[in-house]
Structure formats: structure tokens, C-alpha cells
Amino acid sequence: MSLWRRKQAVLEGGDAGGNEKPGRRPRSTSLAVRPIPDDALILVPLRSAVLFPGVITPLAVGRGSSVAAVQEAARQGRKVGFLLQRDPKTDRVGADDLHWVGTAGEIVRYVPAAEGVHHLAVQGQSRFRATEFLDGWPFLVARVVWVPEATEGGEAIEARFLQLKAQSIEAIKLLPNVPDELAGAVQAIDSPGQLADMVANLLDIENEEKQAVLETFDLQQRLDRVLEHLAGRVSVLRLSKEIGDKTKKEFDERQREHVLREQMRQIQKELGESGDTAAELGDLEKSLEAAGMPDETLKHAKKEFKRLARMGEGSGEASMLRSWLELMAELPWKAEAQKPVDIAEARKVLDADHHGLEKVKRRILEYLAVRKLNPEGKSPILCFVGPPGVGKTSLGQSIARATERKFQRVALGGLHDEAEIRGHRRTYIGALPGNVLQALKRAESRSGVLMLDEIDKLGMGGFHGDPSSALLEVLDPEQNSKFRDNYLGVDFDLSRVMFIATANVLDTIPGPLRDRMEVIQLPGYTEEEKLQIARKYLVSKQLEANGLQAAQATVTDAAIREIIASYTREAGVRNLEREIGAVLRHAAMQIAEGEARTVGVDAGDLQAILGARKFENEVALRTSLPGVATGLAWTPVGGDILFIEASKVPGSGKLILTGQLGDVMKESAQAALTLAKTWCGDALEKIDIHVHVPAGATPKDGPSAGVAMFVALTSLLQGKPVRPDVAMTGEISLRGLVLPIGGVKEKTLAALRAGISTVMLPKRNEKDLDDVPAEAKAKLNFVFLEKAEDAVRAALQ
Ligand SMILES: Nc1ncnc2c1ncn2[C@@H]1O[C@H](COP(=O)(O)OP(=O)(O)OP(=O)(O)O)[C@@H](O)[C@H]1O
Ligand SMILES: [Mg+2]
Numbered sequence: 001m002s003l004w005r006r007k008q009a010v011l012e013g014g015d016a017g018g019n020e021k022p023g024r025r026p027r028s029t030s031l032a033v034r035p036i037p038d039d040a041l042i043l044v045p046l047r048s049a050v051l052f053p054g055v056i057t058p059l060a061v062g063r064g065s066s067v068a069a070v071q072e073a074a075r076q077g078r079k080v081g082f083l084l085q086r087d088p089k090t091d092r093v094g095a096d097d098l099h100w101v102g103t104a105g106e107i108v109r110y111v112p113a114a115e116g117v118h119h120l121a122v123q124g125q126s127r128f129r130a131t132e133f134l135d136g137w138p139f140l141v142a143r144v145v146w147v148p149e150a151t152e153g154g155e156a157i158e159a160r161f162l163q164l165k166a167q168s169i170e171a172i173k174l175l176p177n178v179p180d181e182l183a184g185a186v187q188a189i190d191s192p193g194q195l196a197d198m199v200a201n202l203l204d205i206e207n208e209e210k211q212a213v214l215e216t217f218d219l220q221q222r223l224d225r226v227l228e229h230l231a232g233r234v235s236v237l238r239l240s241k242e243i244g245d246k247t248k249k250e251f252d253e254r255q256r257e258h259v260l261r262e263q264m265r266q267i268q269k270e271l272g273e274s275g276d277t278a279a280e281l282g283d284l285e286k287s288l289e290a291a292g293m294p295d296e297t298l299k300h301a302k303k304e305f306k307r308l309a310r311m312g313e314g315s316g317e318a319s320m321l322r323s324w325l326e327l328m329a330e331l332p333w334k335a336e337a338q339k340p341v342d343i344a345e346a347r348k349v350l351d352a353d354h355h356g357l358e359k360v361k362r363r364i365l366e367y368l369a370v371r372k373l374n375p376e377g378k379s380p381i382l383c384f385v386g387p388p389g390v391g392k393t394s395l396g397q398s399i400a401r402a403t404e405r406k407f408q409r410v411a412l413g414g415l416h417d418e419a420e421i422r423g424h425r426r427t428y429i430g431a432l433p434g435n436v437l438q439a440l441k442r443a444e445s446r447s448g449v450l451m452l453d454e455i456d457k458l459g460m461g462g463f464h465g466d467p468s469s470a471l472l473e474v475l476d477p478e479q480n481s482k483f484r485d486n487y488l489g490v491d492f493d494l495s496r497v498m499f500i501a502t503a504n505v506l507d508t509i510p511g512p513l514r515d516r517m518e519v520i521q522l523p524g525y526t527e528e529e530k531l532q533i534a535r536k537y538l539v540s541k542q543l544e545a546n547g548l549q550a551a552q553a554t555v556t557d558a559a560i561r562e563i564i565a566s567y568t569r570e571a572g573v574r575n576l577e578r579e580i581g582a583v584l585r586h587a588a589m590q591i592a593e594g595e596a597r598t599v600g601v602d603a604g605d606l607q608a609i610l611g612a613r614k615f616e617n618e619v620a621l622r623t624s625l626p627g628v629a630t631g632l633a634w635t636p637v638g639g640d641i642l643f644i645e646a647s648k649v650p651g652s653g654k655l656i657l658t659g660q661l662g663d664v665m666k667e668s669a670q671a672a673l674t675l676a677k678t679w680c681g682d683a684l685e686k687i688d689i690h691v692h693v694p695a696g697a698t699p700k701d702g703p704s705a706g707v708a709m710f711v712a713l714t715s716l717l718q719g720k721p722v723r724p725d726v727a728m729t730g731e732i733s734l735r736g737l738v739l740p741i742g743g744v745k746e747k748t749l750a751a752l753r754a755g756i757s758t759v760m761l762p763k764r765n766e767k768d769l770d771d772v773p774a775e776a777k778a779k780l781n782f783v784f785l786e787k788a789e790d791a792v793r794a795a796l797q
Pocket of ligand 1: 353354355356357386387388389390391392393394395502503504533537538572573574577
């Protein structure tokens with residue numbers, strides 16, 4: 001306590017010209033101080049720095065007492081001890097305000113200032129611990145004991161030392177603004193203690209933590225401490241470099257063309273070929289004039305061109321302007337004369353590319369006919385909706401072929417930024433036009449077919465503006481003759497482009513967009529249709545892709561059927577095409593190796609080529625026990641079957657539901673159970689009923705599994721299994737009425753794919769069977785349900 005008071009007095013004396021202690025010298029004369037004992041050090045408190053041995057560091061001192069301390073030490077040629085303050089905000093520090101372990105160092109450079117801050121360079125030398133603070137000087141003085149540098153060796157130390165070295169070199173390489181020599185310096189350090197100190201000094205950690213390192217005298221512990229901090233730092237650095245690289249890559253790609261052009265110009269200049277620039281400019285001017293843009297636009301472009309011609313070589317703005325003018329010259333401004341569409345010819349092309357799809361083809365031809373009769377009229381935008389692999393994209397290509405137009409595709413899936421559609425303003429570095437204009441430039445035509453693929457996966461608008469509103473403008477016949485891309489900055493006429501959109505589902509297409517389009521559904525194919533598609537199109541396509549002649553390899557119908565039933569489960573034909581490709585690749589191998597001249601593939605060969613069947617008849621397997629019913633579900637990728645599994649466990653009458661069911665589905669399970677209890681009249685107080693809908697990763701919701709739940713529960717309670725060839729769909733009311741549901745067509749096709757022969761539907765859905773292909777109807781029995789009991793009667797064995 002007394003120590004503290006005395007100290008306080010000294011400091012005040014030092015800073016403000018003493019007053020408390022009679023006989024104390026004022027600061028101005030403090031040079032003639034009494035001698036400092038040999039085992040004591042002049043001290044300088046540091047607000048926010050820790051000095052380590054072996055480190056040279058700049059320091060600034062401003063407080064009167066500190067300045068006096070430094071001056072006195074310099075005068076006497078003594079070392080100075082540096083101690084970290086506990087609180088950087090304390091101005092007048094005493095013993096209790098300081099850490100007592102510090103580093104003594106030599107002042108290697110001192111730049112005094114008349115007033116204010118004095119600058120020092122200090123070389124840290126040795127650790128010490130203060131043992132007693134002394135008074136009588138206008139600065140801090142304390143007796144100290146020296147802490148010798150630990151020099152112990154051994155494997156544990158050596159291992160940590162190497163680790164620390166490796167990590168610090170990695171960190172140095174990852175840091176953006178560190179000179180490479182530092183890595184060399186670190187490499188050269190051969191004392192573990194010194195390396196730990198040096199790294200701790202460089203690390204971006206709190207001063208308190210640095211102080212903790214300084215106070216860790218045990219070498220192994222000190223190394224561990226530093227290693228821990230460094231490891232954390234390195235992983236952050238790695239991550240930030242990764243992020244930096246990624247952003248840089250994106251940026252680089254945009255910039256690449258820009259930079260290359262710039263370099264090319266510089267090289268030409270160096271080679272004295274800059275005469276070409278004049279010629280180049282001349283060419284650019286000519287192509288601008290020849291591009292066929294509207295007069296107003298041309299005027300604007302020429303004005304910009306003149307600006308470019310006046311501009312110095314190589315300025316950033318010049319190259320930006322040049323890229324813009326080049327785009328202006330390349331865009332397809334001209335309206336090329338369209339050959340009137342020959343509808344009969346178009347029909348042939350559509351038939352040649354796609355099997356079946358009668359309704360769809362008819363609708364496409366109508367659309368073409370209307371366009372033919374009234375080319376200037378505003379025709380609707382077609383939107384093909386259906387599961388993957390049903391031919392949406394390839395139909396678009398056929399339409400282009402049928403009408404002799406260029407085809408281009410714009411992928412909209414996952415677009416979040418309005419600028420992707422409408423472009424960035426030209427003043428941005430690396431700005432580009434939006435992808436609608438880019439597609440037109442690629443097509444070299446403004447009356448081609450532009451496919452807006454995956455319009456249902458368009459991202460929500462966010463921070464960067466809503467892409468769907470930009471798309472609205474593109475598709476709106478009232479607006480799109482004056483479409484304005486941010487980059488282009490002038491109107492471009494999109495009214496002659498034939499837009500066709502595709503989507504897997506309708507629901508996620510933003511409402512206003514959906515209203516602009518005419519939706520054409522492609523529901524998926526039956527097994528028979530798939531067989532025809534494979535025979536007529538897919539096999540020959542894959543023969544060609546694998547370099548085979550039709551005579552060299554054949555695939556029997558039985559083999560194709562087997563692929564459809566056991567190796568694929570899909571509404572479209574994409575996997576079917578892939579598996580046929582695999583089969584034919586196998587044939588090509590055999591022929592290439594000279595094992596055979598022709599290869600015929602039959603159903604029996606498939607296991608050897610494609611491996612074990614992927615989709616066995618699951619239904620029979622699953623429904624062999626009481627409590628399992630086969631339901632029918634609608635999913636965005638077509639219909640599918642799903643199993644409802646119910647079982648009894650000892651309990652207290654609870655209903656347990658698992659399998660990621662949505663709220664509506666849970667409620668319909670409750671309703672089904674209530675109904676099943678009334679129906680079976682069972683006492684269920686001593687058991688819990690567990691209902692599970694497998695394939696837990698797909699969330700399921702909707703009321704249409706009600707009938708299947710009721711049947712599963714009844715089957716469980718009565719101990720009778722459900723017939724394996726029956727699948728069902730329908731909502732139930734608490735009073736046992738069966739209510740209608742949606743997606744009848746998709747569900748029916750899914751049942752057929754799964755080998756089901758009887759489909760049970762709500763009576764009120766009977767009319768929806770009109771949409772189901774006749775071939776599917778012919779193969780299925782339908783049971784129409786009015787009451788839930790009807791389902792039980794027909795389904796239980
Ligand atoms: N009716 C058909 N006749 C002939 N080939 C077809 C038919 N339907 C689809 N195909 C072929 O199936 C393949 C997949 O079709 P496509 O790529 O057009 O599917 P998609 O509907 O666009 O699917 P996604 O939604 O996954 O984009 C193509 O090779 C296509 O030619
Ligand atoms: Mg597609």
C-alpha cells in the first residue's frame with residue numbers, strides 16, 4: 001500500500017512538477033538525479049505494446065515521466081525496462097497498474113521532439129521481473145531479477161520448434177503485405193525461445209495475450225501457447241485467401257478479355273504498329289454503320305465513336321468505350337427477312353425429332369400458323385412444363401429447326417441478380433451486357449428462338465434487384481420492342497425473338513411471369529411410349545454417338561423393356577437414353593477389340609453389362625406384411641409411389657408419426673386413425689401406433705395420402721396384408737368420405753411404372769381420367785371410392 005502511494009507521488013511529480021513531497025526536484029532539473037542502484041532499472045510503462053527479447057520495435061513516448069526516463073537512460077547509457085499497463089487508459093501509472101514482467105532493452109535510436117511525442121527504436125534484450133518499486137526519481141524505477149532465456153532442448157521442444165517454424169512460414173506466405181525476406185529470417189532462427197517470442201510479437205493478438213506469452217518462462221509451454229494462436233490465425237488466413245482467390249477469379253474472368261485487348265494494343269504500339277489503330281478505328285466505324293441500327297442509335301454510337309477517336313491510347317476509359325462500340329457493331333440490329341413457315345414442313349421436322357406428344361405438337365403448329373398469318377402480331381410465349389427428360393429443351397430446338405431459326409439458350413436456374421438479365425452499367429469495371437443480349441449476339445439474329453430454361457428456378461430478388469421483374473420486361477410485348485440493357489444504354493428491339501420457356505413445376509414461377517405465358521404440359525411417358533422413343537430415336541442417337549453402324553449392334557425390345565422397368569424409374573427418358581448408351585458402349589468395345597463383328601443385346605445380357613437391377617419390384621416385397629399400403633404421390637418430377645407403414649408397439653394409445661411429414665399429412669394421419677378405430681372397434685389403450693413414411697429425406701405433405709393411411713391402419717389392426725398390386729390416393733374426411741385430389745395423370749403413370757395393376761381413386765376424380773393416355777388406362781383397373789370402407793374392401797386380401 002505504501003509502495004503505491006509513494007509511486008503516485010513520484011509520478012505526479014514527474015508529470016506535473018512535484019508538490020506533495022517537500023524537497024523533491026521539479027522536472028526541469030531532473031537530470032541531476034541520485035544514482036540508481038545496480039540491480040534496478042529505469043522503467044517506461046507501455047499503454048498498448050509488449051516488447052519481446054530479440055525484437056526491434058519503434059515506440060512512441062509522450063508522458064513527461066516517460067520522456068524523462070528515456071532521457072535519463074540515454075544520458076547514463078543504461079537499459080530501460082518496458083512494462084505493459086494493465087489498462088491502457090490509465091495516465092498516471094503506479095506499481096499496481098503494471099504487469100511486473102517485462103523486457104529490458106537498449107534504445108538504439110531516439111528522435112526527440114520539442115513537445116508532444118518522442119520516437120524511439122528499441123532493441124528488446126532480456127526478460128525481467130520487477131521485485132520492488134523504488135521512489136525518489138521523476139520516473140518509475142524498480143529493482144528487478146533477470147529471467148534467463150530458456151535453452152533446454154529435447155525432442156518435445158524440437159518438435160514444437162519445427163512445427164512453429166513451418167506454420168509461421170506458411171502464415172507469412174499467406175499474408176498479403178509481408179516481405180518475403182521475413183520467411184528467410186524465420187528460417188534462420190535457431191533458438192526455439194527466440195522464435196516463439198518473435199512470432200508472438202508479429203501475431204495479431206491482444207496485448208494481454210502477448211503479455212501471457214512473455215510471462216510463460218517454461219519453454220515448452222510458451223511454444224504451445226504461440227502454436228495455438230498461430231494455428232488459429234493460419235486457418236483464418238487460409239480461409240480468407242480462399243475467399244480472396246475466388247472473388248479474384250470471378251473478377252479476373254471478367255477482366256481477362258479487357259486486359260488481353262489492352263496488352264494487344266500495347267504490344268502493337270511497341271512494335272510500331274499503331275498505324276493499325278487508325279485502320280482498326282476505321283473498320284470499327286464502318287461496321288457500326290453497317291450494323292443496321294436505328295438512326296437515333298447510330299447517331300449516338302457515332303458520337304461515342306468520335307469521343308473514342310479523340311481519346312488517348314490505352315486509357316481505361318478508351319478501352320471500355322471501345323468494347324461497348326464493338327458490341328454495338330456486333331449486335332444483330334437488322335431484321336432479317338423471315339421465310340414464311342411451311343407448316344407441313346414444320347410438322348415433318350417435329351415428327352422426325354419427337355415421338356408422340358400429339359397435343360403438344362399440334363399446339364406448336366397452331367402457334368406457328370398464327371405467327372405466319374400475322375407476323376407482326378403479339379404471339380403468346382410458350383412455356384413447356386414437365387418432369388426432367390421429357391423433351392422440353394429438345395422440343396425448343398426442333399421448333400428452331402422447323403422454322404429455320406437460330407437457337408440459343410439462357411439458363412435462368414439460380415439467377416439472383418437483376419444485372420444477369422439486364423446487364424451492368426457500363427461505368428463498372430468489367431461490366432457486361434445481360435445474358436439476353438449476349439444470347440442474341442451469339443445467335444447473330446434477333447428473330448431466333450431464345451429458350452429461357454428453368455424459369456421456375458429463377459432466384460428470388462434480393463439486394464441486387466429482382467431478376468423476374470427484368471424478365472417481365474423482356475417478355476412483355478408492350479415493352480420489349482424497347483428493351484433497355486444497362487450496359488448497352490440504348491433501346492434494343494426484342495419483339496421478333498421467339499421466346500420459349502421451360503420449367504419443371506408451375507408453382508414456383510412468379511405469378512406475373514406465369515400470366516404472360518401459355519403453359520403446355522408434358523406429363524411424362526408410359527412404358528410403351530418409352531419403348532417407341534427408344535426404338536426410333538434413342539438407340540440410333542446412341543449408335544451414332546458411339547461410332548457404330550446400325551448393322552453392328554442391335555438391342556431387342558425385351559432388353560429395352562427390361563431397362564425401362566428395372567434400371568430406370570423416371571417420367572422422362574434421360575436415364576433410359578444413358579443406360580442405352582452404356583449398353584452400346586459395351587458393344588462398341590467388343591467390336592473394337594475384335595471379339596465380335598456384330599453384337600445383339602437381349603434382356604438376359606443386361607445384368608452382365610449394367611450390373612444388378614436397380615429397381616426390383618419393390619411393391620410386392622414391402623406389402624407382404626399387414627400394415628403397409630402403397631400410396632400415390634405427386635412430385636415436381638412426375639408422380640411416384642410411396643409406402644405408408646404402420647406398426648403396433650406397447651404403449652398408451654399414442655400416435656407416433658415419422659418420415660418428415662408436413663402438418664397437413666400429420667392431420668390426415670390423425671383423422672385416418674380415428675376412423676380406423678371406429679371401423680375396427682378396437683381397444684387401443686395399451687398400444688402406441690407408429691406410422692412411418694419412408695424416404696425420409698423428401699419432405700411430404702398434402703392430404704392425398706389419407707386413404708392409404710386409413711388402409712394401412714386397418715390392415716394393421718385386422719392383421720390382413722394389403723394386396724401388392726393395388727395403389728391408392730385420396731383425401732378422407734372424419735366421417736369417412738373420400739374427397740378428390742390432384743395430379744391424377746402423373747399418379748396413374750407412376751402406378752403403371754411401379755408395376756401396379758389396380759389404382760384406387762376418389763369417385764369425384766373419375767373425370768380426370770380423360771387426361772390419362774389410353775394405353776395406360778387399358779393396362780390398369782380403376783376402383784372409384786366414395787367412402788373409406790370401399791378402399792378397405794377392395795385393398796385387403
Ligand atoms: N418424345 C420424344 N421423342 C424422342 N426423343 C425424346 C422425346 N422426349 C425426350 N426425348 C429425348 O430425351 C432427352 C432429354 O430431353 P430434354 O433434354 O429435352 O429434356 P428436358 O425436358 O429439357 O429435361 P430437363 O427438365 O431436365 O431440362 C433428349 O435427348 C431428347 O431428345
Ligand atoms: Mg432441359
